[in-house]
Amino acid sequence: xxxxxxxxxxxxxxxxxxxxxxxxxxxxxxxxxxxxxxxxxxxxxxxxxxxxxxxxxxxxxxxxxxxxxxxxxxxxxxxxxxxxxxxxxxxxxxxxxxxxxxxxxxxxxxxxxxxxxxxxxxxxxxxxxxxxxxxxxxxxxxxxxxxxxxxxxxxxxxxxxxxxxxxxxxxxxxxxxxxxxxxxxxxxxxxxxxxxxxxxxxxxxxxxxxxxxxxxxxxxxxxxxxxxxxxxxxxxxxxxxxxxxxxxxxxxxxxxxxxxxxxxxxxxxxxxxxxxxxxxxxxxxxxxxxxxxxxxxxxxxxxxxxxxxxxxxxxxxxxxxxxxxxxxxxxxxxxxxxxxxxxxxxxxxxxx
Amino acid sequence: xxxxxxxxxxxxxxxxxxxxxxxxxxxxxxxxxxxxxxxxxxxxxxxxxxxxxxxxxxxxxxxxxxxxxxxxxxxxxxxxxxxxxxxxxxxxxxxxxxxxxxxxxxxxxxxxxxxxxxxxxxxxxxxxxxxx
Amino acid sequence: xxxxxxxxxxxxxxxxxxxxxxxxxxxxxxxxxxxxxxxxxxxxxxxxxxxxxxxxxxxxxxxxxxxxxxxxxxxxxxxxxxxxxxxxxxxxxxxxxxxxxxxxxxxxxxxxxxxxxxxxxxxxxxxxxxxxxxxxxxxxxxxxxxxxxxxxxxxxxxxxxxxxxxxxxxxxxxxxxxxxxxxxxxxxxxxxxxxxxxxxxxxxxxxxxxxxxxxxxxxxxxxxxxxxxxxxxxxxxxxxxxxxxxxxxxxxxxxxxxxxxxxxxxxxxxxxxxxxxxxxxxxxxxxxxxxxxxxxxxxxxxxxxxxxxxxxxxxxxxxxxxxxxxxxxxxxxxxxxxxxxxxxxxxxxxxxxxxxxxxxxxxxxxxxxxxxxxxxxxxxxxxxxxxx
Numbered sequence: 001x002x003x004x005x006x007x008x009x010x011x012x013x014x015x016x017x018x019x020x021x022x023x024x025x026x027x028x029x030x031x032x033x034x035x036x037x038x039x040x041x042x043x044x045x046x047x048x049x050x051x052x053x054x055x056x057x058x059x060x061x062x063x064x065x066x067x068x069x070x071x072x073x074x075x076x077x078x079x080x081x082x083x084x085x086x087x088x089x090x091x092x093x094x095x096x097x098x099x100x101x102x103x104x105x106x107x108x109x110x111x112x113x114x115x116x117x118x119x120x121x122x123x124x125x126x127x128x129x130x131x132x133x134x135x136x137x138x139x140x141x142x143x144x145x146x147x148x149x150x151x152x153x154x155x156x157x158x159x160x161x162x163x164x165x166x167x168x169x170x171x172x173x174x175x176x177x178x179x180x181x182x183x184x185x186x187x188x189x190x191x192x193x194x195x196x197x198x199x200x201x202x203x204x205x206x207x208x209x210x211x212x213x214x215x216x217x218x219x220x221x222x223x224x225x226x227x228x229x230x231x232x233x234x235x236x237x238x239x240x241x242x243x244x245x246x247x248x249x250x251x252x253x254x255x256x257x258x259x260x261x262x263x264x265x266x267x268x269x270x271x272x273x274x275x276x277x278x279x280x281x282x283x284x285x286x287x288x289x290x291x292x293x294x295x296x297x298x299x300x301x302x303x304x305x306x307x308x309x310x311x312x313x314x315x316x317x318x319x320x321x322x323x324x325x326x327x328x329x330x331x332x333x334x335x336x337x338x339x340x341x342x343x344x345x346x347x348x349x350x351x352x
Numbered sequence: 353x354x355x356x357x358x359x360x361x362x363x364x365x366x367x368x369x370x371x372x373x374x375x376x377x378x379x380x381x382x383x384x385x386x387x388x389x390x391x392x393x394x395x396x397x398x399x400x401x402x403x404x405x406x407x408x409x410x411x412x413x414x415x416x417x418x419x420x421x422x423x424x425x426x427x428x429x430x431x432x433x434x435x436x437x438x439x440x441x442x443x444x445x446x447x448x449x450x451x452x453x454x455x456x457x458x459x460x461x462x463x464x465x466x467x468x469x470x471x472x473x474x475x476x477x478x479x480x481x482x483x484x
Numbered sequence: 485x486x487x488x489x490x491x492x493x494x495x496x497x498x499x500x501x502x503x504x505x506x507x508x509x510x511x512x513x514x515x516x517x518x519x520x521x522x523x524x525x526x527x528x529x530x531x532x533x534x535x536x537x538x539x540x541x542x543x544x545x546x547x548x549x550x551x552x553x554x555x556x557x558x559x560x561x562x563x564x565x566x567x568x569x570x571x572x573x574x575x576x577x578x579x580x581x582x583x584x585x586x587x588x589x590x591x592x593x594x595x596x597x598x599x600x601x602x603x604x605x606x607x608x609x610x611x612x613x614x615x616x617x618x619x620x621x622x623x624x625x626x627x628x629x630x631x632x633x634x635x636x637x638x639x640x641x642x643x644x645x646x647x648x649x650x651x652x653x654x655x656x657x658x659x660x661x662x663x664x665x666x667x668x669x670x671x672x673x674x675x676x677x678x679x680x681x682x683x684x685x686x687x688x689x690x691x692x693x694x695x696x697x698x699x700x701x702x703x704x705x706x707x708x709x710x711x712x713x714x715x716x717x718x719x720x721x722x723x724x725x726x727x728x729x730x731x732x733x734x735x736x737x738x739x740x741x742x743x744x745x746x747x748x749x750x751x752x753x754x755x756x757x758x759x760x761x762x763x764x765x766x767x768x769x770x771x772x773x774x775x776x777x778x779x780x781x782x783x784x785x786x787x788x789x790x791x792x793x794x795x796x797x798x799x800x801x802x803x804x805x806x807x808x809x810x811x812x813x814x815x816x817x818x819x820x821x822x823x824x825x826x827x828x829x830x831x832x833x834x835x836x837x838x839x840x841x842x843x844x845x846x847x848x849x850x851x852x853x854x855x856x857x858x859x860x861x862x863x864x865x866x867x868x869x870x871x872x
Contacts, residue, residue: 383772411639440735467624
């Protein structure tokens, strides 16, 4: 059975902060930091936004673009590492908001930055086996870096939603492959507000080893080489890592251009590859082939080989905002406002 | 605990569900069991409908002296919005500067966090409006 | 129906009464009214208390029995009833008592109105006041009492060209009146600049557009007209008592610049009293916000819709103008202890009609009107009083 993407939707909050502004507060050279990470700004969620609202924005856009009845959705997964509740699913709220519930299965997923793509794989399995007609996989985050930490320059917010099915597929998933090991490069313990990371340990033994292994593994399985793909997107904790890994693997700048969003919006974690893939799909025509590799710390990669179908020609892309449109709607804020919006200012607690 | 009190209205707050009188066609929001125009004639004829989410600003204020639960957002815009279906409701207008809001401005609904029962409590979600 | 008279009045000084508890202020006003009517406890048949939210302000419900008890009436076992309609609680308590006397059910009734607002913080007090609005469909989205009134103000400015300055003149005028009232919370005149430059609460309304947080109590004694001479030489007749309601949420109305409840209550009151709006010389209206007074004087028929702002600016509503509005200083300057306000309005009108209003006395008034509002006009109570 052919399984693929039936529709998709994206969302990026409109607020931005520049590395120079973050550096100004902590006495670091923000300009140099930004250059080193290849990040000129990162998105910041409004105080009334969280993974649930971002997921709903993306999912509603996804539903507006197609004619699928929400009642035909049999599964919904929200992948994130910043679910607003430690216990209580984000997915139920999203499903209620798109009026898909109650005849369906829902779960929240966590696998650092690749929880969203893990959801896509789960939906592929359910659709492919005939257990559900459509499945929704969302990757979204409002990630936080500890104040003053290097992560603060990149941790941002955004997400994308994918409707996976076997009818009216706009992009067929030819194959998927994952590469997973136990590598503690980045983590957040229960109850801790900010994540911790292994510094340079996050590079070679973590990101590069897994992304490279997964990419090579996927191409071996599919019998392809980099030049067979029109576009490629890699997980992008900063602008530097995906650019370097793409080059090492033999992809050129043109192939990764559309999917590389971190330089403008920062690292959206679980939203990163889903958003990058959405930005690519915004620009594809039937026949285009896309290579996507998501990476999640801890650590693992999910790879996808995707071919855009004829259905893309009549797909109602305009019914929801494109990633480019979302990225153009921005308002830069200072660190004080950022601290206020991200809950870094200690407020008086409720009551009277 | 106000959890159940909020939960009961979630469907309406998430998706702007209104009622339309089967007798006179008047749209009411939030949903009502009885049409304020037709009274008894409307009983059992109140049909649930979805508001389109499009409307325009009927009046508004910028709140500077905010309740404790809204302190983080102040100053914020609260407005009475006249929906395309003719019915009016009260909601915040977001994603624009306070000074950009004007009577007659076209807006459309979105969904955001509208409050929470303290840092350990249930989070409430509901409609807010953005410039259309 | 029997004719009903007011034979006694009492009022505490409004303001922040840190030393006095809810029960103390309530009793103080009641005892003053009883003294005024030369009543003893044995004469009293019933007690009505107007109070909006003792449950949230002092965590005490069941306050009618409490007031009766601390007034020394526990052993008389009189019926004691609390009445609530947000800011209109006081006016409504007067109306309940009026109906009880008019019907023949009771002869002598003490009506009290009391609120102790300063036992909680400002934020809590604002939240409690805002609970008069629709909690599920207004307040939960961040609407506050000031912001709902601010939306009325903005719409009034939009529809009728009312200016910010005209709205602010309400506060200037009421502070001028309040300066003449020894029981007022604010007895200090202010100028237009002070109002316009005051800190923003809910744009376009600033601090000086809002009635303050106040403690206070007021009481009146009602009895049948034919018994009134036993207690006073100057009984004041209640010529009309009317009440109307409207949608709880402001957004459920087709026009927010008119309080239909005020219009309906006024229409019924004028009919009951057999007079027209032009016959009224003095009125206490519910200026919980400056814009509310502009709506009130229009909805009561004193001025054409849309002309309230201009009339205020022209001085027509001041003492000495064509109609004296809020001679007490109104809610703005006298203070607004929610449940007490409606009763305090009656106290002021009785003082005026008796000729006991001191420096703020309006000469030769025959008819006086009180308009008391709950929330954003979901309840309105109108009373018309006349000299015997």
